[in-house]
Amino acid sequence: MLKLLSLMVPLASAAVIHRRDANISAIASEWNSTSNSSSSLSLNRPAVHYSPEEGWMNDPNGLWYDAKEEDWHIYYQYYPDAPHWGLPLTWGHAVSKDLTVWDEQGVAFGPEFETAGAFSGSMVIDYNNTSGFFNSSTDPRQRVVAIWTLDYSGSETQQLSYSHDGGYTFTEYSDNPVLDIDSDAFRDPKVFWYQGEDSESEGNWVMTVAEADRFSVLIYSSPDLKNWTLESNFSREGYLGYNYECPGLVKVPYVKNTTYASAPGSNITSSGPLHPNSTVSFSNSSSIAWNASSVPLNITLSNSTLVDETSQLEEVGYAWVMIVSFNPGSILGGSGTEYFIGDFNGTHFEPLDKQTRFLDLGKDYYALQTFFNTPNEVDVLGIAWASNWQYANQVPTDPWRSSMSLVRNFTITEYNINSNTTALVLNSQPVLDFTSLRKNGTSYTLENLTLNSSSHEVLEFEDPTGVFEFSLEYSVNFTGIHNWVFTDLSLYFQGDKDSDEYLRLGYEANSKQFFLDRGHSNIPFVQENPFFTQRLSVSNPPSSNSSTFDVYGIVDRNIIELYFNNGTVTSTNTFFFSTGNNIGSIIVKSGVDDVYEIESLKVNQFYVD
Structure with missing residues (x-):
């Protein structure tokens, strides 16, 4: 959760202190009843990347699966009154049956004061009622407790709220805060249940929380969510940026x-x-x-x-992964997220090496949070905020601003850094239920085609929706290139109403890098905002040290997610065309002869029911 000091109103300087009703369920009801639910959706609003109908959204919070109702729940930082960050900041809420199409629920809860923020946190299911908040009237699978940061009057403390109706309304714990270290940079608790290797162990709750400006992730333990003991800290590791935010610790399967x-x-x-x-x-x-x-x-x-x-x-084991977001100071500018692979013994996390690993190499992927639980209790699913604090408040969308990434399934796999070195990587795969996506007749396959500079292939979408997937596999004849020539394979994703607006995705053989050009737009924001990096690149070796490359992509109106070499490297980026100018064609071309062979290009366009 980013703390925007320029928007905070110090208590001493406020002429009037506005206090809301202390019943946070009533607060949520007030916000939801006054929101403009009749506003029309923007034509550029993503279909399968969640965004609120109106207002501001940032970090994902409190992700959990309701096994009783078979519903997925996400919460998020939400300012419903305008499409920019503001106070009071609340928790928005959305529900899905399939992790693909989401039903917005409005405000779940908010802070007591107008000048306060219910900052980022997480959600747990207190199956065994360790907190004492529940009785037999609440199904154990729905005993959800939110752990969140209250930011108010120069202080950040950790709070509890609990729900008796499956996460739709909440009651604030009467003895809040449960953690206070007298700090204005102490936020974003992520809590999970740790059982340990001993099956007879009673287990306990573990919290990771950022002491942001000290570059420290504090690790606490608790038997009941109310009383916390500091066990250790994970400090000054990896890429620091300006401060740490939104930490998380999760056990991830290691698979071949x-x-x-x-x-x-x-x-x-x-x-x-x-x-x-x-x-x-x-x-x-x-x-x-x-x-x-x-x-x-x-x-x-x-x-x-x-x-x-x-x-x-074949699952060959597991490892623990510490996730840390930082802002500003990313290598691409603005906000970013890194991770560390290692071991956790219940009190201390120890990384296996000093390597800094970035979670996503695009510009718009921040504050990843994983779900507290999944149906099989093995999958590690997570979602991130698909924007960047450098320009998030200025992006050209209205009446909503910001979207989430797709849900991803994470595993640890091996990755060929180069021909002689293999390392572990957090692999990610998009989670989409394709039964919720309806093909509209546009399906295209191109196979076994050698490209040359004098011709190109064109795919024309029927009735463009702006929502499609593509899979590209190609090989490179490296012996046929000259280092003084820009040797590219390019896919041009052109707007159907104005072809001057387009994305260009490509690969350059001399540098052995992928690139994305999102700068061809008539929108002033794209051309004038210096932080909206127009051209980005990703260095990624081919699978199995061969000359064959693959990339899978999902385009959703104004966002593109790219998965290189089966998800070992990803890149998530927003882009902005004129309203209603959906991508209507894909042009495949190369500036050189006999270097690139398209082994397979498959494209499917979708409607969302």
Whole structure:
């Protein structure tokens, strides 16, 4: 949670202190009843990246899964009165059945004072009622407690609020705060239950919270969420920036990258995305190979007596990951998020090396938070704020401002830094329920095409929606390049109403880097804001030290998420075209001859039901 000092009103200088009703459920009701629910949606508003209909949104907070109702809940920093950061800052709320389409719920709770903020925090399910907030009338699966930061009058303290109706309304704990270290930079608690390796261990709650301006993540333990003991701190590690924010500690599966299955197959039918993530069926043929990282592949054999030999990814262990956001001071400018892979013994986190790893190499990915729980209790799912504090308050959207990233599934895998060195990486895969996305007839496949400078391929969308996925796999003939020539493969994503507005995604063989150009827009903000970096690049070696590269992308009206080499590297970036100018065509071209071969390009456009 960013603390914007320029917008804070010191208590001593305020002529009038505005106090809201202390019942935070009543506060939420007041905000929700006065919001303009009839406002029309912007034509450029994302469809599968959550954003509020109106008002300001930043950090994701309090992510959890309701196993009773089979609902996913996200909360977030929310100022409903205008599309910019302001006080009082509240927690907004949205619910989803599929992590793809979200139903906005309005304000969940807010602070008692007009000049205060209910800053970032997290949500836990107190199954065993360690807090004493619940009785038998609340299903154990819905005993949710919010742990959040109150920012008020030059002080930041940690608070509790709890819900008896499955996370829709909240009551503030009467003995708040539960943590106060007399600091104005003490925020963003993330709490989880730690059981330990001993199955007979009683377990306890663990909190990570930022002492922001000291570059320290404090680690506390508690038996009941109310009484906390400082155990250790994780300090001055990695890339510091200006201060630490939004820390998190999570146990992540470590899996092998490739699983092989002997099965007949050539034709693939999938209920998932371009790369299957659920169940696939194979017709008679010889064999198949499936590269995966984070989801099981269930194989269904038809017209054959052969037995599926193996279909599950092999989990070879797990590691703990410390996530830290920082702002300002990112290497790309503004805000960024890094992580550390290591071990946690219940009180102390120890990184396995001194390597600084960045979570996403785009400009718009900050404050990642993971869900408290998932249905199988193994998957690690998380969501981030898809913006950057350098320009978040000025982006050209109205009456809403900011969106979330897609939910991602995280695993630890191996990554080839170069031909001689392999390291661990936090791999991420997008989580989308494609049953919620309806194809509108635009589906395109291009295979086995060698590009040259005198021609190009064009894909024309039918009735452009601005929402589509693409998967590109290509090979590079490195012996055919000259180092004095810009040797590119480029995809131009052009607007349907004005082709002068376009995104350019490409790869340059001499530098061995991907690039994204988001500067071709008629919007003054894009051209005039110096912090809205127009051209970005990502260095990423090919899979398996070969000359073959792959990238999967999801475009959602004004945001593009890119997953390179099966999610070992990602880049998330917003872009802004004129209102209603959805991407209507993709042009594939190269400035050189016989260097690039398109092995496969697949595109699917979607409507959202």
